[in-house]
Every structure is written in C-alpha cells, then in structure tokens.
Amino acid sequence: MSDLTLSPAPTIGSLAPFVNTQAGASYTGVSADRNALVRMNNAGANTFTIPPNSSVPYPVPAVIYVEQAGAGATTIAGGAGVTVNGVGGSLTIGAQFATVTLLQVAADTWVVTGIPFNTAATGPLTGTTLDYRTLTLHSPNGLYSSTILVSDLAHLTFAQDTMRFNSAGGTQYMQLDGNAANVFTPLVTVPVHVSQLPAAGAGNYGGRMFVDDALTTLVLGLGTTVAAGGANKVPVYSDAVTWKYG
Incomplete structure (x- = not known):
C-alpha cells in the first residue's frame, strides 16, 4: 500500500474551536459556524436562524453550539424550508449563559437539545432565584394533582435519591425519597363530590x-x-x- 498524502496538509491550528460572537438582534448561520460556538450577546430578545441547505450546504450531520450570552432570550429559528424540532416544541433558550446544541439530522432538518426549562410561562429567572415556579405532583391515574409553589431555589434542595421542600423560613415541610414521602405539616386533601x-x-x-x-x-x-x-x-x-x- 502506498503512502497516503493529504493536500493541503492539516494543521493543529485548523482544528481549533471557533467562537463567533454576535451582538445584533438576529443572526443567520454561515458555513464557518459548523462545529463552532455562536454567542448571541444582546440585552434584548434575539434570534439565531439556521439557513436552508440550498444557501449554506452543511455536510450532514453538522453540529452548531449556540449560547445565550446576553440577558435577552435567544430563540432558534429555521430559514425557508428548514424544520427545527425541540422537546415540547420549545426553541427559546431563555437563560443567560445557557448553551444548546443544534444537530442536523437531514439536509433541512435540525434538532435542538439542551433547552433549559422555559421561564416564560412560570415566571422570571433572576440570578439563581426562581420566582413563582411550581412543582406539580400527579396521581398515577392522572385525575388529580397537587401543585407546590417553589419561591426560591434555596427552598428546594436535592441529595442522593432525596428531594426536600422547605418553607421561606427554612423549616422543612416535605421530603421525598425512593421509599416514602414524609410530610411535616398538615396534609390538605382537596374535597371532591x-x-x-x-x-x-x-x-x-x-x-x-x-x-x-x-x-x-x-x-x-x-x-x-x-x-x-x-x-x-x-x-x-x-x-x-x-x-x-x-
């Protein structure tokens, strides 16, 4: 077997990760964004658009990383003829410094992974505080549910196989683990007919x-x-x- 020669010869520098910072309200991906990190750094709502394969022919499968570097929520959108799928239909990152991965599964079909839980429907995200967030526990038959207000991350703590809920004053009032649910305050059952x-x-x-x-x-x-x-x-x-x- 003869020796294999690559032309041009690859260099270590050509394999270095590429960071593309964008400060505008909208940006459409380019060929150089493949395998790169695009940082959307804008104080207002902004949009990263995946271009159609006819204009930017990314080789399938391509990967693009998108970070919401600014305070403004970053939404992932598809250009003409481009389908973008996300869990629960969510395509908005909505948390500063959160990063998502765009996976190209066909020429004009992409999947967004890593979207944080959406803050728009349940309240604002400020620093490490979750305001007006709720945790809903459903009965096995799906007919009944109980919703718990979690006003601050400090009130909801996790350990191995254990989840604890504390009052605003720090008093523990519920603990869930692999075998039991322990309630330390009166358990209220909603009356039904x-x-x-x-x-x-x-x-x-x-x-x-x-x-x-x-x-x-x-x-x-x-x-x-x-x-x-x-x-x-x-x-x-x-x-x-x-x-x-x-």
Missing part, C-alpha cells in the same frame, strides 16, 4: 380521598360504602372494590 371519585380498583387500593356530599356522617357510615346525597364532609379510602367511610 362522590361522583368525582376515581374507580376504587386495584390501582387505587389504599388510596385516601375526602368527599363533601356524603349521605351520612363518618360515625354512622364507618366501614361502609360511601354514597352521595347529603352534605357530610368525610374521609374515604379504597379497599380495591369500593370507596368506604374511614
């Missing part, structure tokens, strides 16, 4: 609910199947067959 109770089958065995239109009182109905038709507010539980007073 008897007709709104989910099926008391095996999937809800041992589940507890609270109804506000029971036919009889807890004392008179204890251990029997709950029925609607009254104004009694009572706790009920599932025995995998029916919901019973108790």
Whole structure:
C-alpha cells in the first residue's frame, strides 16, 4: 500500500474551536459556524436562524453550539424550508449563559437539545432565584394533582435519591425519597363530590380521598360504602372494590 498524502496538509491550528460572537438582534448561520460556538450577546430578545441547505450546504450531520450570552432570550429559528424540532416544541433558550446544541439530522432538518426549562410561562429567572415556579405532583391515574409553589431555589434542595421542600423560613415541610414521602405539616386533601371519585380498583387500593356530599356522617357510615346525597364532609379510602367511610 502506498503512502497516503493529504493536500493541503492539516494543521493543529485548523482544528481549533471557533467562537463567533454576535451582538445584533438576529443572526443567520454561515458555513464557518459548523462545529463552532455562536454567542448571541444582546440585552434584548434575539434570534439565531439556521439557513436552508440550498444557501449554506452543511455536510450532514453538522453540529452548531449556540449560547445565550446576553440577558435577552435567544430563540432558534429555521430559514425557508428548514424544520427545527425541540422537546415540547420549545426553541427559546431563555437563560443567560445557557448553551444548546443544534444537530442536523437531514439536509433541512435540525434538532435542538439542551433547552433549559422555559421561564416564560412560570415566571422570571433572576440570578439563581426562581420566582413563582411550581412543582406539580400527579396521581398515577392522572385525575388529580397537587401543585407546590417553589419561591426560591434555596427552598428546594436535592441529595442522593432525596428531594426536600422547605418553607421561606427554612423549616422543612416535605421530603421525598425512593421509599416514602414524609410530610411535616398538615396534609390538605382537596374535597371532591362522590361522583368525582376515581374507580376504587386495584390501582387505587389504599388510596385516601375526602368527599363533601356524603349521605351520612363518618360515625354512622364507618366501614361502609360511601354514597352521595347529603352534605357530610368525610374521609374515604379504597379497599380495591369500593370507596368506604374511614
């Protein structure tokens, strides 16, 4: 086998990463942005546009890294005929210094990975403080949920296999781990009508609910199947067959 000669000969310098800083409100990628970092540094909202393959023929698969270097939210957009996909349809970075990866999977199809959780719908992101963020816990059957307001990152802490929620004063009021949920304050169950109770089958065995239109009182109905038709507010539980007073 004869020796292989590359012309022109590659140099270490040609492999160095390329950083392209843009300060405008909009920027369309160029061929040199392939495998490079584009820093969108603008105080206002700005847009990085992926050009169509007909104008900039990136070799598939190409990769471009985009950083929201400024305070203004950076949105990834596709040029004419370009499809850009992101988890949940989110294409806005929305957090300063966050970086996303643009992956070209076909000539005019790209995927955005690494988008941080979107701040637009749940409140502003200021430094390391999350204002008005919520955590929603859903029941296995999807019918009921409980939403917890997390007003500051300091109130939501993580350790290995453990998540803790603290009050604004620092008092711990809930801890979730791999085996249990420990609640250190009164646990409030939202009342429902008897007709709104989910099926008391095996999937809800041992589940507890609270109804506000029971036919009889807890004392008179204890251990029997709950029925609607009254104004009694009572706790009920599932025995995998029916919901019973108790």
